[in-house]
Amino acid sequence: MMVFRLKQIFKLGVKSLWMHRLRSTLTALGIVFGVASVIAMLAIGEGASRDAQEKIAQLGSRNIIIKTVAPPEDRSGLGRQQMMKEYGLTYDDAERFQNGIPDVQVIVPNRRLSQQVFYRNRRVSVEVIGTVPWYPDISPVRARFGRFLSITDMQYKQSVCVVEEGLVKDLFGFDDPMGQDIKIGGDYYRVVGIATEQARSQTAGGPEDKDPTGAKKTGGANMGGIYVPLTTVKNHFGEVSTQTGPATGSAMERVELQEIVVQVRSIDRVLGTRQSVQTLLALSHKKNDYEIIVPLELMRRARDVQRIFTMVLGSIAAISLLVGGIGIMNIMMATVSERTREIGIRRALGARKRDIIIQFLSETLLLTLFGGIVGIIVGSAIPFGVSYFGHMRTLITPGSLILAFGISSAVGVIFGLYPAYRAANMDPIESLRHE
């Protein structure tokens, strides 16, 4: 029996909403925008967070990245008088990590240099990464064609290189890069493999404006990477470079390693190991010429920031739903007083108070559910537009749809109850007399 009652109630509600199409539509619009903004905001927030999380995850959640940074200049201006500035991470540091920290699984020391690479008549700016054969252990980089660097390459300081996929077209055009020789600095290197691309950090860094993958910001947006054995790089490029900066003028620098990546055995040892790394470095480095980046921490911080972000967006959207709800209540109050006589008639013909409540409540609910459904459609379309035009990643989760739908029906019940209650408690005699 309940089923056909529901059907009748539904029909009645649809009918009286249909009577006032324009009014119903305008009223539902409040809910449409409320629900749409909830979904759109959650989708944008979720997308941004997922993006940040993935980029950070690429750095490896078990990794601790220690990077060389130029130390702050001496106040006295001594820095200018020094012929050679020496700073940064050293092979000794890597050695100390290897021997002094119990939970270390892999250590990868890296050189990173900005260089021009030549192939025939082409020239491309790249980042040369001098690294070790087990670099893939600490990063998602894999050899797609050919092979990655080998132990032999390193031992014999071979002039070989692995080129990142993204560079291939710029550098080689339609040629097959495998086995070709390319010129970096003064030397030729044979291409032995093509590596998958690693997320570059120009837009990454998550919520912070840091540069966790270590690519040089000055390198431009499309700078690809070329992997060369660390020993070879040391041999060919040495450790001294000339830096020209606006403040220092021209200065000589000596830096052994730009980066050491320490991979810890298990994820719960990461923070403890970070402490050990810090302690070890503090012993051997007088100048503050390094920074420690822990992707796990970044990830957690990103998650916290995301939570706040979601809450703020959620509250804004909730306020718009609240406004929509008040609009609905307003209209329902007007509807009730407009239909006073109908209520009186229905009461005289046998309607109980609860029948009247159900009638008006179902109208409000229909209105909000209709608004909710349209809102879900609109709200799901907005993120696509944002992704397309704003080049932002968005992600609609089923949870946000359910949430938005739940909120809209809750709004319907909450803001529909009072008008319905008012309607039910009108005196039938008075209502019948009402004109």
Next chain:
Amino acid sequence: MQSREVPNLKTDTAILVMKDLCKTYHLGSVGLRVLKDVNLTIHSGEYVAIMGPSGSGKSTLLNMIGCLDRPTAGEYLLGGQSVAVLEDDQLSLIRGARIGFVFQSFNLVSQLNVVENIEIPMYYQGFSEQASARRARELATLVGLADRLNHRPTELSGGQQQRVAIARAMANDPLIILADEPTGNLDSASGADILAILDRLHGEGKTLIVVTHDESIAAKAQRIIRLFDGRIAKEEFNGR
């Protein structure tokens, strides 16, 4: 949902008994006594007219009979059941099942068509959609509106609207039909039609209570009750 059980009403003898019934409205601190010690018995199948000048308490008495209002003092037994002790929900069910209202201003729901208007009382008694639609069409045919089933009240003449109202009052096969100035808003021809229909219903055994100003209508009733200043001033039997 609670049961829609209508309190059982006895119909064998007196369908309606009022004993020393009083109704007082409180307007601020002033009590306004609208009905004073009304004693009235109406038997099943009777045709009763209630007359009286305006302000004499006719409408209040009608509301009282129709269970739209409860007495302040005294007793009102409808089919042996004391109305004063009934819950609001039970009053609603009694109104829907046992009483058919016919109003001066028709009181049809303007958004609904003829059939849907007739369906209203059946809807609240829990009829199935098919059953109530079938019965509504039958009733509409009975009052001569077979070709107007899907018309809205605004598309009907006054007489036709009142016929819809009568059909609607008949929907749950009530014990009493309460008509408040049923011809008050009608021209004489349609008024006569309406009275003929009411007559026919009485002939079928319905208890009919009509409030009217019109002596010619009252003359058709078996009994005329004249109210004056909240009291029954006079009862006349037409002895038909």
